[in-house]
Amino acid sequence: MNDLLPFRTLLTPEGRALLDEVRDTRPDDELAVATRLRRAHPAGLVSAALGQARLRQRAAAKFGAADAGRMFFTPDGVEQSTRTSVATYRAARLREAGVRSVADLCCGVGGDAIAFARAGIRVLAVDRDPLTAEVARANAAALGLDELIEVREADVTGVDTSGWDAVFVDPARRGSRGRLFDPEAYSPPLSWAVGAAATARTAVLKVAPGIPHEAVPERAEAEWISDGGEVKEAVLWFGTGAPGAVRATLLPGPRTLLGRGLPNPEVRPVGRYLYEPDGAVIRAHLVAEVAAELDGGLIDPTIAYVTADGLRATPYATSYEITDQLHFNIKKLKALLREREVGTLTVKKRGSAVEPEELRRKVRPQGPNAATVFLTRVAGAPTMLLGTPAPATGGPT
Numbered sequence: 001m002n003d004l005l006p007f008r009t010l011l012t013p014e015g016r017a018l019l020d021e022v023r024d025t026r027p028d029d030e031l032a033v034a035t036r037l038r039r040a041h042p043a044g045l046v047s048a049a050l051g052q053a054r055l056r057q058r059a060a061a062k063f064g065a066a067d068a069g070r071m072f073f074t075p076d077g078v079e080q081s082t083r084t085s086v087a088t089y090r091a092a093r094l095r096e097a098g099v100r101s102v103a104d105l106c107c108g109v110g111g112d113a114i115a116f117a118r119a120g121i122r123v124l125a126v127d128r129d130p131l132t133a134e135v136a137r138a139n140a141a142a143l144g145l146d147e148l149i150e151v152r153e154a155d156v157t158g159v160d161t162s163g164w165d166a167v168f169v170d171p172a173r174r175g176s177r178g179r180l181f182d183p184e185a186y187s188p189p190l191s192w193a194v195g196a197a198a199t200a201r202t203a204v205l206k207v208a209p210g211i212p213h214e215a216v217p218e219r220a221e222a223e224w225i226s227d228g229g230e231v232k233e234a235v236l237w238f239g240t241g242a243p244g245a246v247r248a249t250l251l252p253g254p255r256t257l258l259g260r261g262l263p264n265p266e267v268r269p270v271g272r273y274l275y276e277p278d279g280a281v282i283r284a285h286l287v288a289e290v291a292a293e294l295d296g297g298l299i300d301p302t303i304a305y306v307t308a309d310g311l312r313a314t315p316y317a318t319s320y321e322i323t324d325q326l327h328f329n330i331k332k333l334k335a336l337l338r339e340r341e342v343g344t345l346t347v348k349k350r351g352s353a354v355e356p357e358e359l360r361r362k363v364r365p366q367g368p369n370a371a372t373v374f375l376t377r378v379a380g381a382p383t384m385l386l387g388t389p390a391p392a393t394g395g396p397t
Contacts, residue, residue: 077109087115110136226280268297328382341367
């Protein structure tokens with residue numbers, strides 16, 4: 001309750017006016033601004049407004065400046081909420097599946113509930129934390145979606161979802177010591193969420209992208225999602241008519257690669273081009289599908305780099321033209337970079353213990369040109385591959 005009182009003061013006319021006044025306050029100016037405002041406003045209200053302004057500024061990267069500037073947040077809410085682009089994609093999939101109502105369990109500050117409502121889906125948003133539920137309710141009102149979103153403060157394990165077309169569960173995946181990697185350590189555990197999925201015609205469970213494939217239920221479709229090349233989450237879908245299916249989806253787009261159960265690609269010598277699959281493709285174990293599309297192979301059986309002699313556009317990997325292949329030798333690399341006048345060096349690593357900053361410090365690149373070096377293994381041997389981005393990468397649009 002103590003956390004609720006400062007938040008509720010922000011919803012008063014005085015609190016809202018103060019939020020508008022401190023909207024663009026920079027961190028370096030906070031002390032001076034706080035000192036000035038406390039002459040006319042309660043100290044607690046000033047602190048709450050400045051704290052909320054900081055959270056809104058952080059949230060703009062996920063929600064966009066327009067929405068973030070009207071919404072309310074908690075520190076955990078900013079950290080754990082779904083990026084708008086991902087939530088919008090997921091809501092569109094549900095809408096296309098015929099879902100018109102959804103029980104959003106563990107709703108947090110309401111990011112997914114907002115996306116569902118904007119897709120025309122009626123939402124029951126549930127969270128057991130009083131402050132979080134209050135924030136979600138305020139966000140629904142702030143965005144004019146409160147007629148579609150009902151927020152309920154309750155333990156999700158006791159909520160009856162039988163009257164809703166779909167169930168969406170986003171369990172907490174962080175504990176007091178940081179991220180939780182065991183799905184049964186989620187709150188609520190994955191096993192409970194799978195049980196809740198069984199009660200609905202359609203169900204969606206949001207899980208960590210590092211979930212072991214063996215932990216995915218047989219009757220679920222598993223989807224890994226990246227946005228702008230950064231892996232954001234994995235999702236388990238139930239009731240889609242595709243049990244056991246695996247897909248990687250890249251945003252913006254969306255571009256979706258479906259698994260075909262292909263065997264591991266053959267290992268072959270490094271060709272003219274190297275392809276770096278998107279992280280969602282790697283997490284979904286669909287590198288073989290990309291290799292088949294590119295008529296390529298792997299540089300090493302344990303490394304997710306695809307090599308090919310031809311350049312082909314694909315949204316699922318970034319391509320590089322390889323100019324040099326060296327056994328791991330920093331002195332030779334330094335000499336080669338000096339010869340090529342490379343001053344801008346991008347360092348990528350896969351299967352190497354060397355840190356990029358350590359390598360840059362040792363080779364001290366200088367000059368007007370740019371290059372990319374891959375620290376990796378080729379057929380088991382530590383190797384350096386030097387190259388540049390290929391003319392047409394075929395990346396997501």
